[in-house]
Amino acid sequence: MRSRASLLGGAIALLVSLVVFVVPFAFIVLMAFKDRRQANLLDFSWPNGVHLWDNLVTVVTTRNWMLVTAFINSTILTVVSVTLLVLLGAMVGFVLSRRKTRWNPLAEFLILSGLMIPPAVVPTIWLLQGLQLFGTLSGMILIEVAYNLPFTIILYRAFIATIPRDLDEAAIIDGGRPMDIFFKVILPLLWPVTVTNIVVQSVGIFNDFTNPLYYLPGNANATVQLTLYNFQSQFNTAYNLLFTNIALITIPPLIVFLFFNRQIVAGMTAGAVKG
Amino acid sequence: MVTAIASTANGRRSPYPGWFFLPAAIVYGVFFLMPTFASFYFSLTRWSLFEASFIGLENFIQFFREPFLVKGLVNTVLYAAVTSGMKVVIGLLLALMLTSQIMGRGLLRALVFFPVLVSTIGVGITFTVLMHPTKGAINEGLSLLGIAGPGWLTDPSLALFSVALVDVWKGVGLATVIYIAGIVAIPKDYYEAARIDGGTKFQNFLYITLPLSRPATATVITLSFIGGLRTFDLIWAMTKGGPGFASDTIASVIYKQYQSGFFGLSTAGNVVLFILIAVLVVPITAVLNRREGHQ
Numbered sequence: 369m370r371s372r373a374s375l376l377g378g379a380i381a382l383l384v385s386l387v388v389f390v391v392p393f394a395f396i397v398l399m400a401f402k403d404r405r406q407a408n409l410l411d412f413s414w415p416n417g418v419h420l421w422d423n424l425v426t427v428v429t430t431r432n433w434m435l436v437t438a439f440i441n442s443t444i445l446t447v448v449s450v451t452l453l454v455l456l457g458a459m460v461g462f463v464l465s466r467r468k469t470r471w472n473p474l475a476e477f478l479i480l481s482g483l484m485i486p487p488a489v490v491p492t493i494w495l496l497q498g499l500q501l502f503g504t505l506s507g508m509i510l511i512e513v514a515y516n517l518p519f520t521i522i523l524y525r526a527f528i529a530t531i532p533r534d535l536d537e538a539a540i541i542d543g544g545r546p547m548d549i550f551f552k553v554i555l556p557l558l559w560p561v562t563v564t565n566i567v568v569q570s571v572g573i574f575n576d577f578t579n580p581l582y583y584l585p586g587n588a589n590a591t592v593q594l595t596l597y598n599f600q601s602q603f604n605t606a607y608n609l610l611f612t613n614i615a616l617i618t619i620p621p622l623i624v625f626l627f628f629n630r631q632i633v634a635g636m637t638a639g640a641v642k643g
Numbered sequence: 644m645v646t647a648i649a650s651t652a653n654g655r656r657s658p659y660p661g662w663f664f665l666p667a668a669i670v671y672g673v674f675f676l677m678p679t680f681a682s683f684y685f686s687l688t689r690w691s692l693f694e695a696s697f698i699g700l701e702n703f704i705q706f707f708r709e710p711f712l713v714k715g716l717v718n719t720v721l722y723a724a725v726t727s728g729m730k731v732v733i734g735l736l737l738a739l740m741l742t743s744q745i746m747g748r749g750l751l752r753a754l755v756f757f758p759v760l761v762s763t764i765g766v767g768i769t770f771t772v773l774m775h776p777t778k779g780a781i782n783e784g785l786s787l788l789g790i791a792g793p794g795w796l797t798d799p800s801l802a803l804f805s806v807a808l809v810d811v812w813k814g815v816g817l818a819t820v821i822y823i824a825g826i827v828a829i830p831k832d833y834y835e836a837a838r839i840d841g842g843t844k845f846q847n848f849l850y851i852t853l854p855l856s857r858p859a860t861a862t863v864i865t866l867s868f869i870g871g872l873r874t875f876d877l878i879w880a881m882t883k884g885g886p887g888f889a890s891d892t893i894a895s896v897i898y899k900q901y902q903s904g905f906f907g908l909s910t911a912g913n914v915v916l917f918i919l920i921a922v923l924v925v926p927i928t929a930v931l932n933r934r935e936g937h938q
Contacts (some may be wrong), residue, residue, distance in 0.1 A: 381740055382751065388812070389754040392769050395780065399772075410772050412780035456670065459663040467659035475664065482675060484920055486873050488682030488913045489897060490906045494692055495678050514674035517667055536658055546660045575762045577876045582901075596764045597880070607772065614765040621760040629753065632760070636817060637824040 399611035407608035423612040434587060435595050442592040444505060446573045449512040450566055453520045461524025462554055482518035489582050496583060508584045512573050520565050523635060527561035564635035567628045571621050592617045686911040702911035711888035712896060719892040722807055723871030729811045730867045731860060734818025741819065742826050756816035767880025770809045771796060796882055799889035806881050806890055810874065818863045825859030826852060861931035868927065872920050
């Protein structure tokens with residue numbers, strides 16, 4: 369009797385969580401299939417006919433293929449930022465966990481500050497303007513690197529602490545120069561945490577809305593998240609297109625999730641627990 | 644080997660060169676630290692980006708005098724408290740469910756976590772439509788049950804709470820996986836001992852799982868509290884701080900003041916947020932970590 373009641377409770381909990389977490393995504397997909405008139409009813413209904421292709425074509429070609437430009441911009445931003453983050457973060461994490469100097473406490477303090485302090489928006493814009501970097505992809509890349517370094521370093525430092533020092537000492541004895549030791553011995557050993565970092569930071573930077581909104585204005589520079597925001601007003605009466613756009617920009621994180629689920633979860637929880 | 648040690652000792656060719664810090668330090672120093680320091684000065688000015696005239700604490704006085712700015716301050720704390728509280732409770736419950744022997748556990752874990760990776764703006768727009776007072780799917784569903792759903796985002800007393808709910812929906816997956824990691828790490832011996840002593844499931848939860856997942860709780864609270872205080876994109880996507888100023892937070896006020904060209908006031912908002920985080924988060928983490936130490 370008791371076990372049947374708990375089984376029933378479990379089934380209900382399961383069903384509720386299933387509905388809560390599936391319905392919003394089902395809604396996005398259904399809306400992307402509808403035509404304009406039906407989509408604007410905003411209801412949760414089966415599409416009367418498949419209009420996905422028409423919607424896709426309209427969304428992609430709107431405003432001079434803005435979405436394509438945005439995907440290119442977002443890809444460049446993500447790839448370059450993440451490459452720099454991995455390189456700079458691994459270098460700091462390596463020295464920070466291997467060598468105890470009087471600079472370490474300062475570095476630790478700065479890392480924690482970086483995780484907590486909200487970036488000072490307008491002074492950053494002022495600085496970027498002074499450096500001729502405001503509204504440029506290069507400026508945006510440097511901003512993403514600066515803002516995401518602390519988390520990257522934390523992940524690297526925790527992982528490097530688990531690699532035996534014997535390995536670097538063997539390389540030192542073999543007469544390796546510091547650069548060689550780092551790039552040829554240490555960096556390849558860090559591959560698992562590098563994958564984690566790449567995945568976690570790519571998703572974060574690809575999804576970033578606030579920073580491009582402030583530091584990368586202008587249609588030519590639009591990133592993927594900003595197209596959504598721009599289309600929100602433009603497509604006010606065409607919800608099918610708005611939701612087709614949402615579905616499109618959800619695909620990259622979905623792919624990453626399908627292939628790297630384990631690394632993402634490991635990275636987010638490890639970084640969280642150690643940080 | 645001798646030469647290796649010698650060269651390490653005189654420090655010129657350490658295998659762990661200090662200059663490895665340099666590239667990161669330059670980027671971080673220039674693009675994060677400098678603006679942060681500059682913000683303390685510019686928050687005391689009337690500022691056009693080209694000219695700054697010093698006006699003392701006037702921006703801050705305005706911040707605490709204008710009712711809608713004060714509202715933003717209160718909302719920010721409320722939002723952070725509500726979202727982190729709900730993420731702790733729901734995250735723990737989901738983690739308990741997802742570490743027990745249930746059907747489709749792997750699929751469900753994936754479903755709960757996936758929203759963490761989805762665009763916040765996309766989620767915001769989706770829920771804005773689902774929460775439409777008359778046509779939205781949520782209120783349609785409620786009316787099937789005979790309940791008249793509220794105006795989730797149009798009722799000023801409810802708007803902030805509705806956005807917080809969506810924040811929980813999107814972020815609870817992270818809390819859940821942190822709790823799962825914590826629960827899985829608890830040695831099975833404890834449950835074994837409790838079983839021999841005839842402990843019930845509820846006692847297991849109360850005396851074993853809950854206290855031993857305290858580090859996870861500390862992490863979830865810290866992360867979601869900081870995230871909640873800084874939140875901007877979800878609020879902007881769903882209500883833009885409205886109706887009126889009902890769901891404004893400091894971060895949305897910073898953006899609005901920036902848009903209106905009040906750069907000094909906007910920067911003062913930044914400093915207020917900075918102080919708020921320091922004042923609230925530092926003691927909270929200190930308390931959480933101290934208790935952890937006593938375990």
